[in-house]
Amino acid sequence: MATIHHEIVIEAGLDQVWDALRDFNAVHQRLAPGFVTDCRAEEGTRVVSFANGMVARERFVGLDEKIHRLSYAIAGGQLTHHNASAQLFAQGPQRTRFVWITDVLPHEMADFIGAMMAQGVVAMKRTLEVEARP
Numbered sequence: 001m002a003t004i005h006h007e008i009v010i011e012a013g014l015d016q017v018w019d020a021l022r023d024f025n026a027v028h029q030r031l032a033p034g035f036v037t038d039c040r041a042e043e044g045t046r047v048v049s050f051a052n053g054m055v056a057r058e059r060f061v062g063l064d065e066k067i068h069r070l071s072y073a074i075a076g077g078q079l080t081h082h083n084a085s086a087q088l089f090a091q092g093p094q095r096t097r098f099v100w101i102t103d104v105l106p107h108e109m110a111d112f113i114g115a116m117m118a119q120g121v122v123a124m125k126r127t128l129e130v131e132a133r134p
Helices: 014-021 024-031 107-132
Strands: 002-010 036-042 045-050 055-064 069-074 081-090 096-105
Touching (some): 002 107, 024 036
Antiparallel strands (some): 036 045, 045 055
């Protein structure tokens, strides 16, 4: 199994970033617009369309308000296992560290998923920092 880890610092407050991250079904509007082009809510899942044409059914696993952590999973398609979590850490009044970790099988999908995640963090940083500007 491959573990993919991406970490960025966002120039925005923890509360603002958490509010966007925890809005599970608005990822295409509040967190990563442009990278995610559409999101349709279904019972316990979201069907996410990406700019590269890929579509994924992401199952909501959990949300921990106290530690600012959200987790979700994908099953099907070319993946036999995909479990991801995003967790936030305050780095000051207007800085938030965003840690995104994904476990993937088969291992051969790691480069593809890692590249998508790298694009995703760029979109998230851009979106959240624009929202934080006065």
